[in-house]
Structures are given as C-alpha cells and as structure tokens.
Amino acid sequence: MERIYLTSEDRIELFENNLVTVTLADGRTFEELEPRRLFPVNMPEKYITLLDKDGVEQCVIRDTGELNSSSSDIIRKSLNDYYLVPEILRIVNVSDKYGILRWEVDTDRGRKSFDIRNRNHDIRVSADCSIRVRDSDDNRYVISDYRMLDTKSRKLLNTEL
Amino acid sequence: MSTEIILKNKEVPEGALPIVNRIKKSGEEVLFVIVGDLNLDGNYDSTALLFTSKRVYTFDGKDRESMCFAYSDMTDVTSKRMYGNATLSAGLPDGARKIFFRYTYGIASLCDAAALFIEHVRNGGDLNEETAIMAVTFEKALSVCPKCGRTLLHPGAECIMCRSKKKIIKKLFVYIRPQVPLLCVCVVLSIMTTFMALVPPAITGFIVDHVFTTSNKSSYRFFDRISELLGGDPGKLLVTMILCLLFTYVLQYGIGIIRSHLMRKAGDKTVYALRNDIYRKVQYLPMRFFDRTSTGSVINRVASDSATLQNFMLRITQEAVVHFFQMIGIIVIMLAMNPLLTLLSLIPIPFIVVFTRFFSIKIRPLYHRIWKRWSSVVSTLSDTIPCIKVVKSFTGEQRTVGRFEKKNDEWLKIDLRLGKIASAFPQIVSFVITCGSLIIWGFGGSKVITGAEGYSAGLIVTFISYASMFYNPVSFFANLSDSFQGALASTEKILDILEAEPETQEENSVDAGKLNGKIEFLHVGFSFDRSKKVLDDVTFTIEPGEVVGIVGTTGSGKSTLINLLMRFYDGYSGEILVDGHNIKNFNLPTYRAQIGYVQQDPMMFSDTIFNNIAFSKPGASVEDVIHAADVANAHGFIARQPDAYDTWLGERGTGVSGGEKQRLSIARAVLMDPSILIFDEATAAVDSETERLIQDAIDKLIEGKTTLMIAHRLSTLRRANRIIVVDNGKIIENGSPAELMAAKGKYYKLVQIQSMTAEAEKIREEERL
Structure with a gap:
C-alpha cells in the first residue's frame, strides 16, 4: 500500500483528547488517529505518523509546517499532550548518594526533583549541545542547549559531562 | 480534624x-x-x-x-x-x-x-x-523509602539506610566469622608492625643527638644504658644503633609479610564464601527476579559487588585498627617527648583533612569524566569489531575508523586537560604536609639555637618523621565515608539477592516420579503487573500422549502457558494439574525433570558437545548420549566435526549452525527421557531442509509422550492431533485440526494465509527452475 503523506490540502480536526480525524482532499476520512513522532528526539516536528485504534499507520505528516495552520495547531497540541518532555531551565541542586544522582530542577512545567540511576546511559549529550535526561521512572527531560544555562546550573552539570 | x-x-x-x-x-x-x-x-x-x-x-x-x-x-x-x-x-x-x-x-x-x-x-x-x-x-x-526519601534499588525494596544496621552486620558477619581467629592474629601483627614503625624515628633522633654530637644526657634512659655499656665510643654506638634500626626493620617488614599473607587468606576466603552463596542463591531465584533485574546487573553483583564489600570489611577490621593505633601511638610518644612541639606539628592536620576531602570530592568527577570518555572509546570498539562483517559488506571501514578516531580524540583532549589537575592535587596535599615540617623546623630550630631546655636537633628530626607518618591515618579516616557509601551500595545489591525469596517449595511436596502426562489448566489467570491480563480464565485438558499445537500471534499468551506449566512463575490464579496433582505440590526439581523443553534459540554452554547434551542428565553414559544425538539427527554432523563429541562450543554455541544447535538441544531433551515435551518455536529459525531433519527428530522423540508445540509455521504441526488457538490471553479455539478447519475460525484463516504463501513460494521456485 502506498504511504499517504498529508499536505496542506488535507484537513485535520480534533476527535477527542489527543486523537484526531483526518479528511483527505479526495474525501477519504480516518477517525480516532493518534499522532506519534517517528523521531521524537531528533526531529520532533517532522515525520509524524498517525496510528489508528489498532496501532496501524494510516498516514504520515512529513513536516507539521507543511500543513495548513489549523491542522498543524491541532497536531502540535496533540503531540504536546502525548509527549511530556519538560525543558530544564535551571538546575537547582544535584546530590549524589550511594551512586544514585538526584537532580532538582526548574522546568517549563514547574519544579521537579528526580533520580537518575545510571548516569552513563541516562544523561545523553548530543553534538548540538542539547542534553536528554531519563529519570528512574523512565520520564524524559531535555536541556535544549546547556551553554545557555546559568553559571550555577552549568557548574552543577559539569561534573556529569 | x-x-x-x-x-x-x-x-x-x-x-x-x-x-x-x-x-x-x-x-x-x-x-x-x-x-x-x-x-x-x-x-x-x-x-x-x-x-x-x-x-x-x-x-x-x-x-x-x-x-x-x-x-x-x-x-x-x-x-x-x-x-x-x-x-x-x-x-x-x-x-x-x-x-x-x-x-x-x-x-x-x-x-x-x-x-x-x-x-x-x-x-x-x-x-x-x-x-x-x-x-x-x-x-x-514505593520507589522511595517512606522514611528517608532515598531511592530504593527497585520499587518495594527495603531501604538499606533505614534498616537495622545490626541485622545487616549480622547477615554479613556470617561470612567473616570463620575468619575471625585469623583476623585476630592479623590485628595483633598489625599492632606489632605499627609499634615497630614508631621505633626508627626515636633511634634517628638519638643518633643525631648522642652519636654525632656528644652531649651528655638523652631523653631515653634505655639508650643511655647502651651508651654506658659501650664506653661512650661514638663509632661503636653508631654501629649498634644501625644494628638496632636493621633489627626493627627486619621485624617490621618480616611481620608485614606474614600479615599481608594472612590478610589475603582471610579476605579471599570471605569473598569466596560470599560469592559462592550469591551464585547459589541466584540459581534458585524465580524468573520474576530476572525479569526485574538485568542479567548484567546480576553478573556484576556476583563478580564485583562482592569484592567491593570484602574490601570494605577488611578495611574496617584491619586498616582502621592499624591506623587508629598508629595515630594514638604517635600522639602519645610525641606528647611524652614535647607537648608544645606536638601541638605545633598537629597544625597542618585540619588542613590535610579539609584538603583530602576537597581532593576526593573534586578529583572523583574528573576521573569520572576521563573514564566516561574512555568507556565511549571502548564501546566503539565492542560495537564495531563484532560487527566487522557488516562494516566490510557495506564498505564502512573508513567511517568506523573516523568514528573511533573522533572518540579517541575526545578522550585525549579531556585526559590531557584534566590530567593536569588530577596530577596536581596529590602534590599539593604532600606540599601542605611538608609545610607542616617547616613549623617544626622553625619553632624547634630556634629553640635548639637558643639552647632551650628539652630541645635538641635529634628531637626535631624525630618529630618531623612522626609528623609525616601522620598523614596516612588522617587521609584514611577522612575518606572512610566514601568507601562506606560504596560498600553500602554494594551491600544493598547483594542483600537484594541473598534475601530474595527463592522459588517456592511447598512443604510435604511429593516427588513427581514418572508422570503419565495428563495436563489440566483450570481457570488459570496470570498477569505480570496486574495492568494487563496475559492469561485470562484459561481452561483445557490434554490427555497423556496427545500432541497439541498451540497457535496464536506474538504476545497472545502462548509462551506464558508454557512458563506457567514449567513453574517459572507461580503467582497465577486457578490451578494447573498434571496427572491430577496440583503442580505446586510437586517437588520442583523432580517435576521439571519430567519436562523436556526445547527453546527457539537454544543456548549452549561453553563446554564440549558431549557435556552440553549431557547437561540434562548428569552422569549419563557415553552410549546414552550418542544414542540421544542419533535420535535427534545430530550424531551425523557431530561425527563429522574434527573433534567430534569433544568439540568445544564457544559462547552461545558458536562453531555450529543454528539448526545444528537446535538438534543438540533436542538431543538434550531425548537424553532426559521426559514424560512431557515442550517445543517452543523449535523450528522457527531454520531452513526447510534442516526443519525436515528436526521434524524427523521430533517425530521419533514424541512417541508416546504428551507434547506441546508452539509454532508459527503451521507445517510444524502436521503431527498434532489437537490445536489450541490462543488470542489475547484467552483460548478461542480448541479441537482437532479437522474440526477447526470445519469451524472456519481463526485457525482456518491462518492455514489459508500460510498455504497461500507456501503456494506462492512453490510457484516462484518452479519458475526459477
């Protein structure tokens, strides 16, 4: 089957919660689709797959920017509901007890403290200076550019890099 | 309110x-x-x-x-x-x-x-x-301790910090107890060497004061007696003192040799017992434990956590004692010789404590960073070398070289940069200690010049020696808390194993003996985490000697059926009966001995082919093993190997092909002569010719035995006289193949799909011919 890539001609509407309804330009419709990122880490706004109730892909969005604005707003909102990756704005405190790191951070979603079990695997620095953090409960956090953090945060972070 | x-x-x-x-x-x-x-x-x-x-x-x-x-x-x-x-x-x-x-x-x-x-x-x-x-x-x-908020090893674990320390020590002391006499001897020897170490500075002080110069009274009456006996001849006195020094050194280092030998013996024996126990315990832990804990982590606990713990136990029982006595000894002697100078030479101590703390806190992250870069170099290695075939086939040599060089380059940069600081720190600490001696030189020296009562050049030499001996104990105690933390973390991981519930064994369990092989599942339900039922109200009966195919999509619950029947998991609802007995009442080893289990990916130990087959029946005779291999259609290829039955199988059985491994694992099952046979996708990963050989082997093997076969490829099930179709944890169809075909349900559909593909393949093959 040919993969359907959505364009600005196609319409996306909210179905319920984070689910959407897609109406193609040729009139075909798909209900209850769940938008999911194919590259949640490296390309969060590109290559969005839309899965039906049974988890079968019905169509794909190459780039949310290619959609008409109301559709892309709905997709972004749905993705924001599904993917909760708070952005760490400031590191308040880092402590290390018995090999488990505890970070206290200010994020765009509020203050949170969490544990990092394996500092080698759970803190990943990318070449573009962003850092992805995974906590002991498998929640994800991101620092989009560690060079932009304040001095104290950078200092606390430094020992882990 | x-x-x-x-x-x-x-x-x-x-x-x-x-x-x-x-x-x-x-x-x-x-x-x-x-x-x-x-x-x-x-x-x-x-x-x-x-x-x-x-x-x-x-x-x-x-x-x-x-x-x-x-x-x-x-x-x-x-x-x-x-x-x-x-x-x-x-x-x-x-x-x-x-x-x-x-x-x-x-x-x-x-x-x-x-x-x-x-x-x-x-x-x-x-x-x-x-x-x-x-x-x-x-x-x-509970993933954090409700009392202290510390993250637990795994949700629901007991918090090591909030547990009674007495109990922990009691648990670990079991391993030290047999070594207690040896350790006591070690402590005595340690104290002896410690005191021996205190003698040379006193002698050097005496030499300076009474051999090189001829002042009258020394501060030691003992040395005066010797001096008198030798008639005050400085030459003879020097020789005597050197002999004294030699004697002390011989004693000190001689005892040191014995002590470290005994220490090693005690330590090795402790870790030996601990490791044995952990390993033994691991073997009997239920599968649930291994679902929760990665195998790597388990291996680490047996291999390195036990050693960390042993190190710590020895540090506490030995080094702490030695350092404590050394510290006390030095202070007592120094105080006896000159209280004021003692206080002065203690001035650097707080600095040393602060510095070592600072040092270990600062330097550890640096080493950690170097280590992290290094491990990324190593992981590039272990990523690419085993995949060398992929690299070569896609001509990726240059890319992998580039990747390696980049990582290695990062390592070099950080190592050079941090190496500077890392090597500066110990030097700075030594510098601070040496500066302490300047105080003694300055203050004591000026007293000697002015000829103050109780000060001499010898005294200053003695003091400086003692003051430098002070550093080791001080840094030891300053860093003790770190090794304590490390040991605690290791203890937690080790106790997690030692205290885990082993596979449950009901009391009054009966030996399974030879079973007929009637299997009944009565309203069996099972879920791993309560969130999703893997099996839901499963009921069926299998008569002795039946060959039953279990069919279903991946994740439908087929393998869980087998896992429960094998008693890998016990926490299910309902009952599983074999020959009318609840399987939980059977003695576990005798019960499992009645089930031959052939897995999809047969695991081989790194051992000879013979031992790999004989693993299922220890003490099997050579001819039994050969016979089993023959039944499994394995004898032929084994005989063709240069080393035949002595062929050493590498890790995961390299050296033989997948299909050959599968036949070896069938030979294992043949050898144990079980009453119930389970094939879990046994032919999923082999070509059709090998599948035929394996099928043939299976056909010989299942004669008269209750057989359960999980299969994707329905052709595997041609011998089955009954098919059970599992879907979403429920049994949706159960009957003879003919019945199910007539019912035109899920099984019918699967057969349709597969015969279609088979036909298409046939046509393609004919075209090729």
Missing part, C-alpha cells in the same frame, strides 16, 4: 483536604488516595485522586474545581501510557471519553491498578478484596 488516610503514596496535598472532609461529611469513607504530580495541563503540581467505595474524586491543583465520578457511570476505565506522562480516562454517560487524571510514570503502576480497581468494583467485585489488592500495590509501588 481527622483526615487520616492510611492508604496513600505520599502526603495528601493540603488543597485536597477540604475534599476529604466533604467526602467524610457526606458519610462516605476515603479508601485510598493516589497523590499525583501533574495537573491536566501537564504542569507539575500536587494533585490527588480520592477513592471511596462508590466514587472517585479528583483534585487537580488548587485553582480547579474538583470532579467526581460514580463508578457506575464510568465505562472502560483505562490507564494509557504516553511519553513521559500517562492518563486515566473513562467513558461517561454522555458518550465522551474523559481524561480525569494525568501523571508521570512515577505513579503509573498505581494508576494502572486503580483503573482495574474501578473496573472490578463496577462489575461487582468484592470491595474489601479489591482494596486489599490496592494496599499491596501501594506497598510495591
């Missing part, structure tokens, strides 16, 4: 207390509360979900209205895990699906259970029973 709620995962947020009171006033009782961490917008907030016997109330932060839903109004309550967050939602009477709670993964397991709770209560489940299940879930979901 009593707002006491027993069942909760955290303190109920203050904003939710009015809701609690409102519920109480309305005459309902709050059964349990789940305190959440996200509001519905996805921002961090203290939220709560309050459950009563009929309703659930939400508290979504103080700025929002609390919602309330009656269980009877809700349909299809589901917990949905998304990415970094999850939601609880339910269908409401107006037909819409409402999300009423949002949370991070930290409390997801609780919410999974809560969704089931509502579903069960709604469908008339027993409220007390369901609440009790929730109570257990709460207990198991």
